[in-house]
Amino acid sequence: MAATGKSCAIGRFAAFLSQRGLRLTAQRRAILDAVFGTHQHFTADELLVWARALDRSVSRATVYRMLPLLTESGLVRALDLGKNSKVFDPNYADHPNHNHLICENCDRIIEFESEEIARLAEDIGRRLGFEVTGQKLHLTGACVEFGARGTCAHKGRRHGRSG
């Protein structure tokens, strides 16, 4: 499931590059494979580790130079989920309109889609005299499992790189 839209996303990013007169280098390819080879959120540092595993020549500078390109392409978005670290989300390539819910207890991040949000956002924009072009909804909550038992299956679990 992880790589559902991987090659597609990479292709779209390649198009984005050439449209700007930029080049698809070996290092950029490794970074793209790392980014779109997972659905997991990542920090700049994690991305460096992942990309280096694919191509030892990838440097930290190149990763930092790629991040703005990735976000400008619209395929990745920077998120501030409160936990003092800025993370990047590669899932906008496949799901351009998803949003996030973070569990206060187990720190799980749930992604969800809702058409109503877009509708509501448009509504609010109209009332204020704006055309809404983007929207981010960030919910925090407590899972019912935790509410009932005072803990939950995810509590304390580390979210290693999966797929």
Place this chain on the structure above:
Amino acid sequence: MAATGKSCAIGRFAAFLSQRGLRLTAQRRAILDAVFGTHQHFTADELLVWARALDRSVSRATVYRMLPLLTESGLVRALDLGKNSKVFDPNYADHPNHNHLICENCDRIIEFESEEIARLAEDIGRRLGFEVTGQKLHLTGACVEFGARGTCAHKGRRHGRSG
């Protein structure tokens, strides 16, 4: 209009402090006066300047030590509005449920309230098995004035400290 709930907010923060066994010092008072003496968003650096104008003895370290307390009290919230700088919003003291719309063209930040968001959030939470405890909606848009004229009255304006 700026200081509508100022003394109230300061009182609530004082209560928050004593509840934690912490003290209300002269420096903290200056910082609180600066924070709740405006409805404007601010950066750590701006807060230092404002607080120092009220009490020269306020140091940068104390400002940084206050910021987590302010956010933990719930009276101030940290926002990541995209523009590479973390800003703090003191308006949660008076309006605990407001959200933000940022104009792509003139960088104006509009605050708004909508009951429907809370309702929608609760709905989404229920579907996912969560009790929603907090919500942040961040809209970006283009004001109709800009859409029609290619510019708007706010374009390029600096938002100095008002009230």
Place this chain on the structure above:
DNA sequence: CTGCATGCAAAGACTTTGCAAGAGA
């Protein structure tokens, strides 16, 4: 009095940038 709070300056974490060498198209 006791223990939290402060300023200062040093340290830390994270990101950006100048430069000479390298490599896509």
Place this chain on the structure above:
DNA sequence: TCTCTTGCAAAGTCTTTGCATGCAG
């Protein structure tokens, strides 16, 4: 070939922290 790219290391920016002194309660 002509630029765009790269790695490296230095420099920047923002934030945190250790320590001796100060002060609220």
